[in-house]
Amino acid sequence: MKALLLTEGSSSIGHGHITRCLSLYQAFETLGHEPFLLVAGDSSVESLLKDKNHRIFDWHKNWKTLIEKIEDYNVVVVDSYLASEEFYQEISKRVKRKLYIDDYKRIDYPSGIVLNGGVYAYELAYPQKMGLKYLLGPRYIPLRSAFWKVKRRNIRQKAKRILITFGGDDSKNMTPKVLKSLREHFKDLEFLVVVGKGFRNIEEISALADKQVNLFEGLSAEGMRELMLLADIAISAGGQTTYELARVGTPAVLVAVAENQLLNCKGWHNIGFAFYAGWWEDKDIIEKVITHTESIMDYKVREKMAKVGKKTVDGKGALRVVKELTKD
Structure with a gap:
């Protein structure tokens, strides 16, 4: 057909x-x-x-x-x-x-x-x-077909890496704000930062790159899948990416950057796969991202959230x- x-x-x-x-x-x-x-x-x-x-x-x-x-x-x-x-x-x-x-x-x-x-x-x-x-x-x-079959996730006792992904454009400029704050708060963690083709803030993000921060641009679906598997926790916008994160079992903290993401963010929060930190313009959004990230650091919490995600999306x-x- x-x-x-x-x-x-x-x-x-x-x-x-x-x-x-x-x-x-x-x-x-x-x-x-x-x-x-x-x-x-x-x-x-x-x-x-x-x-x-x-x-x-x-x-x-x-x-x-x-x-x-x-x-x-x-x-x-x-x-x-x-x-x-x-x-x-x-x-x-x-x-x-x-x-x-x-x-x-x-x-x-x-x-x-x-x-x-x-x-x-x-x-x-x-x-x-x-x-x-x-x-x-x-x-x-x-x-995407890269997520049809996914290898078994290894859940580490101690979290080592945080993935930051805000879509293909990051129109609300959340990536540098989140990265700067988390890097200062979690000094012993590695950050995997996804930069999309539509980003207009690449210079600002690149200025934050160092041995603790790795930038990834132009990733294929397969590359994105492997990055999600490598990360212990994800900080993400609330759109389509959340289903890919659930598929590979990467627990997430979600920030709604568009109105059409609100139901999605709250839905994932309610079933226990992700924490919804709030609307991108909230005055305390960064503080909530940090607080929820600290909660997911617990091995048992990550293990439970990963199971919920993988059970929900096959x-x-x-x-x-x-x-x-x-x-x-």
């Missing part, structure tokens, strides 16, 4: 949607289908799409032209916060197999399949409608979704 994946991403809005769609792209390929990515984005997304069949195109502004060609595809996936309800209606009328990725019950979706792989998905009480099916919860969360979500979409 030919599958069209429509999404968006840029240095200003981040790359989470693209990462999810790449996960489904890999699942389509693995199961013998022909995926194509159409991305409304800027130059910051090009490295993510390397070696993938794709086009950078502002389909939001040109969707009526796109609709005329939509019937060339057997399957259409839409992962967007910007697409209009009218657009979804047109997709629903013209394509038999359609999937809408949702995070917070954004619109009244037409017939098709709605995917919300969030740990909080069942709490949203989606409306039951004729012709509308739901795939809800982490069982269906799409992860990595097979993308394959389950594609099988559901393409079954007869």
Whole structure:
């Protein structure tokens, strides 16, 4: 089958949607289908799409032209916060197999399949409608193929490394703030700091690098997986990365840097995989990050949190979704 994946991403809005769609792209390929990515984005997304069949195109502004060609595809996936309800209606009328990725019950979706792989998905009480099916919860969360199979984690008695990752752009400039404070507080720990292509604060972060601080830029999915396994604790934004952390069992302290991350952060906190430190603008956010990090230093706490994460996310979500979409 030919599958069209429509999404968006840029240095200003981040790359989470693209990462999810790449996960489904890999699942389509693995199961013998022909995926194509159409991305409304800027130059910051090009490295993510390397070696993938794709086009950078502002389909939001040109969707009526796109609709005329939509019937060339057997399957259409839409992962967007910007697409209009009218657009979804047109997709629903013209394509038999359609999937809408949702995070917070954004619109009244037409017939098709709605995917919300969030740990909080069942709490949203989606409306039951004729012709509308739901795939809800982490069982269906799409992860990149590097996270489909993960080696066993070694939980050290004493924590040695902290991973700091705030997405592909760190638009709220959290990385240097968190790194500077944690480095001063935990003087005997090593810091693994992920720098994304969309970062505008690389010079500020690089100035903090020393034998205690290691920077990693342009990581592949496999590289990110190995870094997560190497770390004992992660300080992270509250988006898609949290599911990869759960998959490898890296306990986390989460900071919400966008409103669409709030449910996710609180959901992980409630089930016991992560501590939610708060909203990025909170006056005491750094103090809370430090306090929660100190709590996770305890071996028993890390062991328990790691088990919760790995039990919640098994990595097979993308394959389950594609099988559901393409079954007869």
